[in-house]
Amino acid sequence: MIKKNWTLLTAIGKKYGTMTAFANIMKISRQLVSGVVNGRDNIGEAEEKRWAKALTVKVKDIFPKG
Numbered sequence: 778m779i780k781k782n783w784t785l786l787t788a789i790g791k792k793y794g795t796m797t798a799f800a801n802i803m804k805i806s807r808q809l810v811s812g813v814v815n816g817r818d819n820i821g822e823a824e825e826k827r828w829a830k831a832l833t834v835k836v837k838d839i840f841p842k843g
Contacts, residue, residue, distance in 0.1 A: 779815065779816035779817060780816050781814065781815055781816060782813065782814050782815075782816065782839070782840075784838060784839050784841075785813065785814055785828075785839045785840070786814045788832045788834050788838075788839055789810070789814070789832065792831075792832050792833065796810045796811055796814065799831070799832075802831065803827070803828070803831060825839075825840045828840075
């Protein structure tokens with residue numbers, strides 16, 4: 778079962794308002810952001826760090842393993 782990442786979605790909303798605004802700042806597609814939030818897509822460790830830095834949170838807080 779695909780699990781939605783509510784923590785990531787909340788962090789994006791608090792800092793940027795929308796997934797589209799976050800995607801624009803990060804120079805990535807909104808579809809990728811949506812895919813990651815909705816558990817359909819994965820990003821690598823380096824990209825997880827980049828997203829966490831942009832959201833001013835810890836990687837482990839928005840991308841829990843397991």
